[in-house]
Each structure stands twice: as structure tokens, then as C-alpha cells.
Amino acid sequence: MNPYQVLNLRRGSTGRDAVQAVAAALKERKYSSREIALAQRALLDPVSRGVQEFLNFIELERPRKEPGPEVRPECRLRYLPSFENV
Amino acid sequence: MSANPKTPATLLGRAGKFLAGGNYHQAKIEYEAFLRVCAAHEQDGILERIRLCERHIQQSRAQALAGKAENLAAKGRLREALDCLEEAGKNSDAAEIQDKAECLRRDLLRQDLLQEAKAMVKAGRHAQAAELYGKVLEAAWEGSLVIRRAACLVRAGKGAQAKAALNELPAVPPAEGWWAGAQAPDPGTVYALGFVLAETGRLYEALRTWDLLAGQDAAFLEQHAALRSAWLADLHQRLTGAGADRAISRGSAACEDEIRYLLASTSASLSADIVERCRYAAIERLWQEGRYEAVREFLPPCPARPEIVALYAKTLYKLCEASDQRLDELACFWLGAVFDPEVAAAFSPEAGLRDPVREKLVEAAEDLIRGHVSQGSESARTVLAFWNIEKKLVRDIAGLAGPDARHLACPPRFARKFGRSESVLRLIMSRPDFFPDREQYLRAGGFYSPGMASLFHLEAGEYEEALGALPQAAGSEFVEYCADRVHFSYGLYRLEKGFSKPGRYLKRSARLFDLSPGYERELLRRAREVDGVDALVRWEAALREVCAAKPTQAIQAALSWVTTQRCLEMANDDHIGPEEVERGLKTALELDPANELARSTLGDNQIPLQLCQLTAALSKNKMNAAARLAAQSEHPPVRETFFLYMDKMLRDIQGDGLLSLQEKEMLLADMTKWCAAVDPGHAILDEISASSARR
Known part of the structure; x- marks a missing residue:
């Protein structure tokens, strides 16, 4: 179970956000009240929150863009004569 | 004299033979000759036969023409083939010939249309060419012509129609077998398909199609690289741009396929930067979807x-x-x-x-x-x-x-x-x-260290693999430690499995005993638990080798204990005699003088040992030695056995009829001497004396 998903919270949410998200989650009725309570508990404690954040989010540092002409997703081609009569 | 060949009867006979043999041409000539010489009343039925011959002649001519047409058609000379078939059709009303002629007419029309279309393409009139291809396709569907038509539509600026035309294809890139005649696709058609796909925005499919064209000219390679670059930019935009969430959800499987293709590509024309950015974008999206197997793949x-x-x-x-x-x-x-x-x-x-x-x-x-x-x-x-x-x-x-x-x-x-x-x-x-x-x-x-794998194998109980994983060359102190650990465990493993030469490995690991007493304790604990003659023999041999390499008191004591147990169990099973028991126990006591079991067993072994020695001496008639043994023994059973033997000997002498009186006297005198040496007060001496006096 991903508590962030249950409470519809983003990465970096605080314990306070977790408390506030409970009402909305209960109203939405997507998860059981037990699941919502467990999710809230998992995000209230900062250590447990750190664990959940590690388990449920990935962070990738993308390679820097290389200098050079920007490629565009259009492709205008000239029909090559070498294939005309093949 | 021979018969006249021109007589009506001869002519009629020959004609009949030719007719029966299927030579209708010759039969007709003979019948016509007969008509010229025969009487009027003889002409009945002959004209009918001549017509029959003529029908057969026409049919065979039609068949010959049809065969010629087939050969010409195979050579692509459709026009001449059709002429032949039409000529054949005049001589025959066979439906097959008419069908073939019709088919050839269609092929000719198609050929003409295609030639016209090619001419239009050459002239740059692509819309007209597309129309002509359309007409050909109305007559018969052919994948390569669908592609040619679509290419003409693209070049005529009718992209939407080209896009629709491609939908007629069963699969893109083309699956094997749907090209005309199930032949390998010709490069022109493959290029045209890639061209149409690229121009209608299906960049990935265009790329996969053009991948089929290996080793083309520089201009094509340039276009291929441009297409690849455009596809990559498009993919990246789909993965990261606005609406990417929706895009990935809609076409995840297709997207995955594209990423897989991208990562498998080794083209130098691909920028490593954009490849990695696409990879990461895909991973992020797949992670959000919870598709971890695909994430792992990428x-x-x-x-x-x-x-x-x-x-x-x-x-x-x-x-x-x-x-x-x-x-x-x-x-x-x-x-x-x-x-x-x-x-x-x-x-x-x-x-x-x-x-x-x-x-x-x-x-x-x-x-x-x-x-x-x-x-x-x-x-x-x-x-x-x-x-x-x-x-x-x-x-x-x-x-x-x-x-x-x-x-x-x-x-x-x-x-x-x-x-x-x-x-x-x-x-x-x-x-x-x-x-x-x-x-x-x-x-x-x-x-x-490089010995890591062997240690992990040990932990998994994979002893053979652990030994195999040891580095070949001697290495650092850590590698030597790994080797000692492996040899120790492997030696124990061989011991317990009953494999040969376990001691070879155990003695190599003797250094471990200095490192930690745990290893020695483990060896000793297992030695004390050994049971059964075979296992005891193996353990004794192995411990002897370990003892030679590392003669600690504890190992000597263990070897002493195992030796004692082995002697006992072998003696109980009558595998060894008292002499061997004596030797074994003495060795055990030398190794460990505090081995009480060995000591007490050695004492208990004296009676059987002496009895054994006594019996051996008696059986060899070494009576002086036997008397000496009995005299020196502290054990009454030994003396009793001696005197029982003497008693039997006395009875034998008394009852023997072969010995002379003198011989008997000599034997009785010897017996007196032997028995007196053992026990001068024994009752048998009186019996021997009485027996001697009776003589």
C-alpha cells in the first residue's frame, strides 16, 4: 500500500498534510477507513514518512542537454530518385 | 508379289490403323486417298471419319498454341501470348483457353496501367499516377501497389488519403508473406512505405521499415539518420511534453516497444544524451503506472x-x-x-x-x-x-x-x-x-577478497562449488583465510559423506585452530559423535593427518578416543583379535594417557589376550612357553585353560594304544614338569603320578 496514493498526497508532504488529507480520502471512499488510517499513521511519523518516501518515489537526475542543433519531431523528406525505378 | 498399296482396301486399312493410333493427320490423308479411288457405295461413313480427324487436328493445334502462349507469358511477352491464345480460341472452344485469354487481357491491361503510372511518376504527375494505381488495385489487391499509390498521394500533397490508403495494409512494417508473390520486398517498395509512414507522422514504423534496407547509398543513410533523429525528438516530447501522462497511458505498450528499440540501437548517430533522457522519462512514467517489470527492463x-x-x-x-x-x-x-x-x-x-x-x-x-x-x-x-x-x-x-x-x-x-x-x-x-x-x-x-564467492558457497552448503571457486593463485591473508575455511568445511563434508582422503583438506586448515578455538572445538565435537566402524576408521585416519600437522593435546585426545572406540567396535564385531586391540589401545594411551576408557579396556583385554597367546602356544606344541604364560598370568581363567588342556592330554596318553610304554613315561614326566611350573599343588600332578605308577 502506498500511503501517498491513499491520501492523494505528493512527495514532500508533511505530517500536517497527511492529517488534512484524511477527510478528503474518507469522502472519496476509494480506500477503506482502515487503509486511510494506516496511511495517515505511516506519514505522521517522520521516520516512517522517510521510509515511505524512499519506497514510493523515484528521483532521477536527467543528463544535461548537450549543445547542438535542437531536433524537431517533423520529418520532411525528399523522395530519393535512386528508389524511383527500383 | 506384294499387294498394291493404292488399292481401296489397303488405303482403308492403313487409315483405320492411323486413326486407332491417334495419328489423325495421316489418317485423314489416307481416308481422302481412299475417297478418290473407291466406288461410290463404299464412301459411307468415310466423310464422318474425315471430320472426326479434322476435329482432333484442330484441338491438338489449339493445345500447342496454348502451350506456346504459356511459355511466352512466362517470359513476360504478354502481347504475343495473347495472340497465340486468340488463335487457339479459333480452333477450340475449350473454356480453359478462353479463361486464360481473359486473364492475359487483364494482365496486359495492368501492365499498361502500371507503365502509364510509372511514366506519370516520372513526369511528376503523382495524382494521376495514384489514380492509375487505384485502377490496377480495383482489379486485384497487391500490398506493394497500395504502397506505391500511397507514395504518389503523399507526393501529390494528399496526405490524408495516403494515410487512409495505408490502413489497407495488414501490418506495418510489412509482415513476411504479404508482399506480392510472397517474395522478399523490393527495396523500392520498402523505401516507399517508409517514406509514406514518415510523411504521415508514423515515424517509428517508418524507421523500422527503413531498417529493412541495409547498405543503401549515402543519400538514403542521411535520410535514415534524419528520420531517426525526428522520431527520437518526437518520442522524447511524447514522454515529457504536455499531455505526456495521457500519452503514456494511451499507448504504453507501443511506447515500451519504442524504448526497447531505442535502447537496443547502437547507432552512432543517436545522441547519448537524448537516449538517456528518453530512458529516464520512460522509467518515471512506468513507475507511476506501477509497471515495475518494465522499469527493471529499462x-x-x-x-x-x-x-x-x-x-x-x-x-x-x-x-x-x-x-x-x-x-x-x-x-x-x-x-x-x-x-x-x-x-x-x-x-x-x-x-x-x-x-x-x-x-x-x-x-x-x-x-x-x-x-x-x-x-x-x-x-x-x-x-x-x-x-x-x-x-x-x-x-x-x-x-x-x-x-x-x-x-x-x-x-x-x-x-x-x-x-x-x-x-x-x-x-x-x-x-x-x-x-x-x-x-x-x-x-x-x-x-x-577474490575468495568471496567460495565463502558464499560455504554459507549455502555448496562445498564442491566452494572449493571450485577458490582463487587458483595464492593471494593475500584474506584469500588464505578463505582457503582454510573452505578446506576445513570441505574436509568435514568429505568425512561425513564417506568420500576418500578427507584428511588432506582438514590438515590444510589446521591454521584455523590458532585463529579461533571454535574450529577445533567443532572438529572435536563431531569426532565424539562418530558412530559405526567405517566412520570411526575414516575419522581415525583423518585425525591422524590433522594430528601430524597440528599435534594439540585436544586433537590427540580426540584421536585417542576415536581409536579406542574403533578398537572396541571392531573387537565386538570380531573384526580384530586381542593382539590388535592391545596394539590399538596402547597407541590410544600413548596419544592420551588420561584416556580412562582405553586404560580399563586394555586391562579387560589381558584375559582374552593371554588366552589367545596360550592357545597359540598349545596349538603349536610349545608346551614350555604355554606353561610359562600360565605361570606368569594373574588371571585364573588362563591357568584353568592350561590345566584343562593338560587334563585332556593325560586322558589321551592313557587311552593311546600306539605309544610305547617308554614314550608314555617320557610324556608324563614332561607334563609333571610343566604343571608343577604353573602350580606345584595342583591335583593333576597326583593323577599324572598315579598314572605313571600304574605302568
């Missing part, structure tokens, strides 16, 4: 950066929640990730919370592994054993590493995989005092 092959190590660990964790297939990989990456200082920095903005989070994460993975163990997974059991070893080691290294070397805190298999083992080894060697004892130091170093 992970970079070598996780050089901590964030990638963490990504590996998280992905494997998610996969292991559902299956035990990748538990071993998880164990390796998880500890490597959570102990990495850069990864740990992201655990919490508060530095004080990072260690507790790490501990909880270690617990989480361990619980996951234990969960699989409790479900009965055998592989999980091994993984857990390795996990416990690696967890302790990585904690040791983390404790050992100063602030500058925290990145070295990783488990052994991870270190080996990513080339950190040597650095970790240097770290260990720099602080031997960190470890509570030398064995702990060597063990830690052993796991990060």
Missing part, C-alpha cells in the same frame, strides 16, 4: 550513480513484493543503496533522522525476505543467510569508514560488481584493530 545496465543504485533497489523491492525471483538481487542492491551517504541524504532533511530511516528500510527489506521464507521459499532461505552476513559486514564497514569513505559501505557482492572491493579491502587493512579479533578481521577481508 534500468541502465551499470548503476554508476547512487540515484541509479537506489532506483535498482526500489524497483527490485517492488518486484519482490510479488515474487521471490529477484530476492538475491534485492539483497545486494538494497544494502548498497541505503548505506550510500548520497542516497541517505534524501531520507530526510534532518540529518538526525537519516540513521533511523536507514534502519527501518533495512528492516523492511528483511521482513520482505522473511515473508518469502515463511511461505516456504527455499531460495529465500539462502538469501536470508546471505543477507545476515552482508548486513553485518556493511555495518562493520560503515563503522570503519570515516567521513571521507562512507561511500565504501556496501555489501561484498555489490562491491565486487561495481569495482569497490579493492578500496574496501584497503580500508579493512588500514584498521585491523577495529575488529574484535583477528578472525573477524580476516573474515571481513575474505568476503571482500
Whole structure:
């Protein structure tokens, strides 16, 4: 179970956000009240929150863009004569 | 004299023979000749036969023409073939010839249309060419012509129609077999298809189609590279641009296929930067969708950066929640990730919370592994054993590493995989005092040394593999430690399995006894538990070798005990006699003078030993030696046995009729001497004396 998903919270949410998200989650009725309570508990404690954040989010540092002409997703081609009569 | 060949009868006879033989042409000539010479009343039925011959002649001519037409058509000379068939049709009303002619007319029309279309293309009138291709397709569907028509439509600026035209194709890129005549696609058609796909925005499919055209000219290669570049930019935009969430959800499978293709490409024309950006974008999207198997597939092959190590660990964790297939990989990456200082920095903005989070994460993975163990997974059991070893080691290294070397805190298999083992080894060697004892130091170093694999095999109980995994060349003290550990366990394994020469391995590991008393204790404990003659014999031989290499008091005592047990069990089974028991027990006592069992058994062995010696002497008629043995023995049974023998001997002498009186007297005198030497007061002496007096 991903508590962030249950409470519809983003990465970096605080314990306070977790408390506030409970009402909305209960109203939405997507998860059981037990699941919502467990999710809230998992995000209230900062250590447990750190664990959940590690388990449920990935962070990738993308390679820097290389200098050079920007490629565009259009492709205008000239029909090559070498294939005309093949 | 021969018959006249021109007589009507002869002519009629020959004509009949030709007709019967199917030579209608000759038959007709003969019948016509007959008509010229015969009488009028003889002409009945002949005209009918001539017409029959003529019909057959026409049919065979039509067949010959049809055959010629077939040959001409095969050579592509359709016009001449049709002329032949039309001529044949005049001579025959066979439906087959008419059908063939019709077919040829269609082919000719198609040929004309195609030639006209090509001329239009050459003239740059692509719309007209497309129309002509359309007409051909109305007559008969052909994939390559659909493509040609679509290419003409594109070039005529009718992209939408071209797009619709491509929908007629069963598969793009073309599946094998649907090209006309099931032949290999001609390069012109393949190029045209790629061209149309590219121009109608289906860049990936265009690229896959053009991949079929290997070794083309420079102009094509330039176009191919441009297409690839455009596709890549498009893919990246789809993955990262506005509406990417929807795009990936709509076409994840297709997108995955594209990423797979991208990652398999080795083209130098691809920018590594954009390839990696596409990879990462795909991973992020797939992660959001919870498609961890696909994430695993697209992970970079070598996780050089901590964030990638963490990504590996998280992905494997998610996969292991559902299956035990990748538990071993998880164990390796998880500890490597959570102990990495850069990864740990992201655990919490508060530095004080990072260690507790790490501990909880270690617990989480361990619980996951234990969960699989409790479900009965055998592989999980091994993984857990390795996990416990690696967890302790990585904690040791983390404790050992100063602030500058925290990145070295990783488990052994991870270190080996990513080339950190040597650095970790240097770290260990720099602080031997960190470890509570030398064995702990060597063990830690052993796991990060080239002998690592053999130690893990040992932990898994794979002794043969452990021996096989030992480095061939002599190495550091850590490798030597690994070798000692493996030889020790392998020797015990061979002993217990009853394999030959276990002592060879055990004696090599004797150095371990100095390192830790545990190994010697283990050997001695197992020696004390040995049961059965065969096992005792094996253990005695092995311990003798160990004792030769390392004659400690404890090992000598164990060897003494095993020897005693072996002698006892063999004597009980009548495998050895009292002399051998005596020798064995004396050896046991020499090894361990405090061996009370050997000592008491040796005492108990004296009666059977002396009885054995006595019997041997008596059986060889060495009566003086026997009397000496009996006289010297402290054991009454020995003397009793002697006198029983003497008693029997006396009865034999008394009852013997062959011995002379003189001989009997001599024997009785000897007996008196032997018995008196043993016991001068024994009653038998009186009997011998009385027997002598009676004579």
C-alpha cells in the first residue's frame, strides 16, 4: 500500500498534510477507513514518512542537454530518385 | 508379289490403323486417298471419319498454341501470348483457353496501367499516377501497389488519403508473406512505405521499415539518420511534453516497444544524451503506472550513480513484493543503496533522522525476505543467510569508514560488481584493530577478497562449488583465510559423506585452530559423535593427518578416543583379535594417557589376550612357553585353560594304544614338569603320578 496514493498526497508532504488529507480520502471512499488510517499513521511519523518516501518515489537526475542543433519531431523528406525505378 | 498399296482396301486399312493410333493427320490423308479411288457405295461413313480427324487436328493445334502462349507469358511477352491464345480460341472452344485469354487481357491491361503510372511518376504527375494505381488495385489487391499509390498521394500533397490508403495494409512494417508473390520486398517498395509512414507522422514504423534496407547509398543513410533523429525528438516530447501522462497511458505498450528499440540501437548517430533522457522519462512514467517489470527492463545496465543504485533497489523491492525471483538481487542492491551517504541524504532533511530511516528500510527489506521464507521459499532461505552476513559486514564497514569513505559501505557482492572491493579491502587493512579479533578481521577481508564467492558457497552448503571457486593463485591473508575455511568445511563434508582422503583438506586448515578455538572445538565435537566402524576408521585416519600437522593435546585426545572406540567396535564385531586391540589401545594411551576408557579396556583385554597367546602356544606344541604364560598370568581363567588342556592330554596318553610304554613315561614326566611350573599343588600332578605308577 502506498500511503501517498491513499491520501492523494505528493512527495514532500508533511505530517500536517497527511492529517488534512484524511477527510478528503474518507469522502472519496476509494480506500477503506482502515487503509486511510494506516496511511495517515505511516506519514505522521517522520521516520516512517522517510521510509515511505524512499519506497514510493523515484528521483532521477536527467543528463544535461548537450549543445547542438535542437531536433524537431517533423520529418520532411525528399523522395530519393535512386528508389524511383527500383 | 506384294499387294498394291493404292488399292481401296489397303488405303482403308492403313487409315483405320492411323486413326486407332491417334495419328489423325495421316489418317485423314489416307481416308481422302481412299475417297478418290473407291466406288461410290463404299464412301459411307468415310466423310464422318474425315471430320472426326479434322476435329482432333484442330484441338491438338489449339493445345500447342496454348502451350506456346504459356511459355511466352512466362517470359513476360504478354502481347504475343495473347495472340497465340486468340488463335487457339479459333480452333477450340475449350473454356480453359478462353479463361486464360481473359486473364492475359487483364494482365496486359495492368501492365499498361502500371507503365502509364510509372511514366506519370516520372513526369511528376503523382495524382494521376495514384489514380492509375487505384485502377490496377480495383482489379486485384497487391500490398506493394497500395504502397506505391500511397507514395504518389503523399507526393501529390494528399496526405490524408495516403494515410487512409495505408490502413489497407495488414501490418506495418510489412509482415513476411504479404508482399506480392510472397517474395522478399523490393527495396523500392520498402523505401516507399517508409517514406509514406514518415510523411504521415508514423515515424517509428517508418524507421523500422527503413531498417529493412541495409547498405543503401549515402543519400538514403542521411535520410535514415534524419528520420531517426525526428522520431527520437518526437518520442522524447511524447514522454515529457504536455499531455505526456495521457500519452503514456494511451499507448504504453507501443511506447515500451519504442524504448526497447531505442535502447537496443547502437547507432552512432543517436545522441547519448537524448537516449538517456528518453530512458529516464520512460522509467518515471512506468513507475507511476506501477509497471515495475518494465522499469527493471529499462534500468541502465551499470548503476554508476547512487540515484541509479537506489532506483535498482526500489524497483527490485517492488518486484519482490510479488515474487521471490529477484530476492538475491534485492539483497545486494538494497544494502548498497541505503548505506550510500548520497542516497541517505534524501531520507530526510534532518540529518538526525537519516540513521533511523536507514534502519527501518533495512528492516523492511528483511521482513520482505522473511515473508518469502515463511511461505516456504527455499531460495529465500539462502538469501536470508546471505543477507545476515552482508548486513553485518556493511555495518562493520560503515563503522570503519570515516567521513571521507562512507561511500565504501556496501555489501561484498555489490562491491565486487561495481569495482569497490579493492578500496574496501584497503580500508579493512588500514584498521585491523577495529575488529574484535583477528578472525573477524580476516573474515571481513575474505568476503571482500577474490575468495568471496567460495565463502558464499560455504554459507549455502555448496562445498564442491566452494572449493571450485577458490582463487587458483595464492593471494593475500584474506584469500588464505578463505582457503582454510573452505578446506576445513570441505574436509568435514568429505568425512561425513564417506568420500576418500578427507584428511588432506582438514590438515590444510589446521591454521584455523590458532585463529579461533571454535574450529577445533567443532572438529572435536563431531569426532565424539562418530558412530559405526567405517566412520570411526575414516575419522581415525583423518585425525591422524590433522594430528601430524597440528599435534594439540585436544586433537590427540580426540584421536585417542576415536581409536579406542574403533578398537572396541571392531573387537565386538570380531573384526580384530586381542593382539590388535592391545596394539590399538596402547597407541590410544600413548596419544592420551588420561584416556580412562582405553586404560580399563586394555586391562579387560589381558584375559582374552593371554588366552589367545596360550592357545597359540598349545596349538603349536610349545608346551614350555604355554606353561610359562600360565605361570606368569594373574588371571585364573588362563591357568584353568592350561590345566584343562593338560587334563585332556593325560586322558589321551592313557587311552593311546600306539605309544610305547617308554614314550608314555617320557610324556608324563614332561607334563609333571610343566604343571608343577604353573602350580606345584595342583591335583593333576597326583593323577599324572598315579598314572605313571600304574605302568
